[in-house]
Amino acid sequence: MTKILVPYYSSYGHIYKMAKAVAEGVSDIEGAEVKIVRVEEFEAVKAAMSGQDAYVEAQKAQEDIPVATHDDLKWADGIVWGIPTRYGSMPAQMKQFIDSAGALWMNGDLEGKATGIFSSTNTIHGGQETTAITSIVPLLHFGLIYVGLPYGENPEMMTDDPVGGSPYSASTVAGPDGSNEPDERDLTMAKRLGKRVATVAKALRG
Numbered sequence: 037m038t039k040i041l042v043p044y045y046s047s048y049g050h051i052y053k054m055a056k057a058v059a060e061g062v063s064d065i066e067g068a069e070v071k072i073v074r075v076e077e078f079e080a081v082k083a084a085m086s087g088q089d090a091y092v093e094a095q096k097a098q099e100d101i102p103v104a105t106h107d108d109l110k111w112a113d114g115i116v117w118g119i120p121t122r123y124g125s126m127p128a129q130m131k132q133f134i135d136s137a138g139a140l141w142m143n144g145d146l147e148g149k150a151t152g153i154f155s156s157t158n159t160i161h162g163g164q165e166t167t168a169i170t171s172i173v174p175l176l177h178f179g180l181i182y183v184g185l186p187y188g189e190n191p192e193m194m195t196d197d198p199v200g201g202s203p204y205s206a207s208t209v210a211g212p213d214g215s216n217e218p219d220e221r222d223l224t225m226a227k228r229l230g231k232r233v234a235t236v237a238k239a240l241r242g
């Protein structure tokens with residue numbers, strides 16, 4: 037059994053929808069088991085956003101998703117992180133989860149596991165690539181083995197349409213007001229990322 041974890045943080049649901057696509061892709065691999073977990077929201081953000089319908093609805097839709105733990109990270113053979121952009125890099129909620137996993141780093145618990153990232157921004161040039169690239173840094177400190185998204189398997193990237201996806205990560209563009217649904221091409225690339233990380237994780241397990 038190859039165990040793949042999809043830990044994500046999502047305020048408005050785009051990353052959550054991408055997480056489900058990633059999980060679907062993992063399921064294409066024989067003998068793969070996938071678990072989606074959400075990184076917990078800050079109480080201060082919950083309070084600040086309590087009057088914003090889009091946020092409240094998106095949080096409600098995720099209520100049944102278990103909260104991510106460090107034991108989940110240890111359980112997994114591969115980890116595909118769902119990281120929306122905050123000022124061009126990862127949200128503090130995700131950073132806190134990663135920073136608080138120092139004991140795992142110290143023990144080398146994640147070394148040699150396959151990993152990948154999917155992301156989301158409001159705007160096309162708002163930081164999809166910087167979010168992926170800067171998020172890779174702590175993942176390499178953990179000794180994770182990074183799996184990207186190659187052009188060869190993802191012809192959807194060869195376009196000047198405002199879709200997500202780059203060699204660094206699967207991604208989606210939520211739109212300036214956040215009302216876009218993930219494009220079908222974004223979901224397809226997210227599925228392929230899930231499948232690719234599961235393939236590598238399986239091979240690494242031997």
Ligand SMILES: Cc1cc2nc3c(=O)[nH]c(=O)nc-3n(C[C@H](O)[C@H](O)[C@H](O)COP(=O)(O)O)c2cc1C
Binds near residue numbers: 052158
């Ligand atoms: C504090 C904050 C900072 C943000 N910074 C950026 C940014 O730098 N570039 C951008 O395009 N979108 C930015 N956004 C928009 C989010 O990236 C977008 O809402 C998110 O990717 C949608 O994913 P979600 O629906 O899963 O929350 C920001 C949103 C917030 C709340």
